[in-house]
Amino acid sequence: MDTTQLLKGVLDLAVLAVLREEDGYGYDIMRRLREAGLDEVGDASVYGTLRRLFAAGLLTTYVVPSESGPHRKYYSLNAAGRDQLTRSGKIWRSFATTMDTLLDDRGVTA
Amino acid sequence: MTVMEQEIADYVTRVRAALADLRPAVRDELTEDLAEHLAEVAAEGDEPLADRLGTPEAYAAELRAAAGAGGPAAARNLDQRAAAVAASLRARLRVADRNLGPILGYASASEYLRLLRPAWWVLRGYLAAMLITMVTTGASFGLLPRLGGSTLAALLLLAVCVVASVWLGRRTPTLGRWPRIAVRAGTAVLAVFAFAGFVNADDRLGWNESGYQPTSEQVPFVRDVFVYDSEGRLVENARLFDQDGNPIRLGYRECVREGLPESNQGVPAYPYCPEHAPFRSGPVGPRPSPVPPTPAPAPTPTDGPSGGSAPTPSGGTTAGPAPSSAPPPLAPLPTALAPTPVPTSS
Numbered sequence: 204m205d206t207t208q209l210l211k212g213v214l215d216l217a218v219l220a221v222l223r224e225e226d227g228y229g230y231d232i233m234r235r236l237r238e239a240g241l242d243e244v245g246d247a248s249v250y251g252t253l254r255r256l257f258a259a260g261l262l263t264t265y266v267v268p269s270e271s272g273p274h275r276k277y278y279s280l281n282a283a284g285r286d287q288l289t290r291s292g293k294i295w296r297s298f299a300t301t302m303d304t305l306l307d308d309r310g311v312t313a
Numbered sequence: 314m315t316v317m318e319q320e321i322a323d324y325v326t327r328v329r330a331a332l333a334d335l336r337p338a339v340r341d342e343l344t345e346d347l348a349e350h351l352a353e354v355a356a357e358g359d360e361p362l363a364d365r366l367g368t369p370e371a372y373a374a375e376l377r378a379a380a381g382a383g384g385p386a387a388a389r390n391l392d393q394r395a396a397a398v399a400a401s402l403r404a405r406l407r408v409a410d411r412n413l414g415p416i417l418g419y420a421s422a423s424e425y426l427r428l429l430r431p432a433w434w435v436l437r438g439y440l441a442a443m444l445i446t447m448v449t450t451g452a453s454f455g456l457l458p459r460l461g462g463s464t465l466a467a468l469l470l471l472a473v474c475v476v477a478s479v480w481l482g483r484r485t486p487t488l489g490r491w492p493r494i495a496v497r498a499g500t501a502v503l504a505v506f507a508f509a510g511f512v513n514a515d516d517r518l519g520w521n522e523s524g525y526q527p528t529s530e531q532v533p534f535v536r537d538v539f540v541y542d543s544e545g546r547l548v549e550n551a552r553l554f555d556q557d558g559n560p561i562r563l564g565y566r567e568c569v570r571e572g573l574p575e576s577n578q579g580v581p582a583y584p585y586c587p588e589h590a591p592f593r594s595g596p597v598g599p600r601p602s603p604v605p606p607t608p609a610p611a612p613t614p615t616d617g618p619s620g621g622s623a624p625t626p627s628g629g630t631t632a633g634p635a636p637s638s639a640p641p642p643l644a645p646l647p648t649a650l651a652p653t654p655v656p657t658s659s
Binding site for chain 2: 255
């Protein structure tokens with residue numbers, strides 16, 4: 204199974220998660236996702252996801268002037284975003300546990 | 314603009330072109346940090362952007378899907394479709410621009426054309442001067458805008474127009490929207506005018522060239538034609554015609570004669586200058602009263618146009634003796650001779 208297929212379903216959650224601790228701008232968020240092991244995430248997917256989460260009212264944005272280049276648009280989780288992260292996180296954990304159990308029962312090794 | 318900045322600008326343009334069907338606000342939102350992002354990506358390494366991120370079109374598709382912005386199949390109005398076509402056309406032009414560049418020895422063709430801009434400003438000033446001259450004096454498109462026929466005025470006008478055009482050219486980018494549109498429209502008019510003017514001038518040059526050639530190539534350097542009758546008398550006001558009844562034009566009208574009809578229905582009368590006749594010593598015929606010495610062919614001219622055509626088919630051009638009688642009866646000759654081609658051709 205292709206990771207990109209899986210990513211499509213959970214990218215929202217991943218983006219919300221990397222923004223929980225610290226605000227970030229597009230390129231920065233992408234780097235955090237890669238560092239976390241999501242190598243195959245596409246740049247455009249991250250940007251598109253940020254836009255969609257913002258449009259859904261889960262993120263707020265602010266612009267920070269940068270001394271080393273153009274101004275950067277920072278994204279931060281708002282209350283609705285944190286809420287969504289908690290709920291989606293629970294769903295994912297429960298789903299992941301179910302899948303792990305299913306595979307363990309059938310003897311599929313990790 | 315560095316090569317990298319150019320590459321980024323091209324990439325952004327193509328992504329935006331691929332998203333041209335979206336509402337402008339949505340598209341702007343989706344691509345607002347794109348240039349900055351590409352700059353960060355570009356700083357990572359020397360790889361071309363397309364190798365690292367995929368084609369701009371693929372990037373646009375991914376962005377569109379992830380943002381849930383809807384596919385291109387979504388209902389589009391005419392404006393958006395036109396915008397999409399225009400955007401993709403612009404993107405293509407940019408690519409062609411960049412591909413043409415190396416042939417000219419520059420990064421892009423537009424970079425080379427930008428260098429030629431001051432030269433175009435000078436040409437535009439010249440064309441403006443020419444247009445002003447043509448409109449005010451009704452002169453034809455020439456090489457110098459001779460305002461009032463004066464060379465000095467021409468040079469002055471030329472200098473003023475060229476300086477004004479260069480001045481305007483340097484300031485066009487700083488002008489407001491409407492003045493800039495006015496300048497562009499004026500320039501477009503000048504370009505059309507220039508094309509028409511140059512074509513017209515070229516045509517006239519070609520005409521002048523052929524105009525220098527004598528009508529009859531076998532007899533060069535003919536200045537005048539002297540016709541003598543069988544008795545050696547100079548025939549005045551002789552008309553020459555070819556087999557089709559068209560007048561034969563030879564030589565140049567150098568001297569002005571008074572009192573005699575210069576031409577009859579545009580038919581030249583020879584000789585132009587009887588006093589330059591080469592054989593004067595011969596039996597110079599009494600010019601005012603030539604009727605008695607030539608009684609034989611007399612019927613032809615006296616019969617008038619209707620009867621005149623009857624004998625002529627046998628030899629249209631041998632009507633030489635007939636005109637020697639007198640200049641006045643010659644008047645109907647052209648009309649009388651005109652029907653000759655009809656019997657000969659049938």
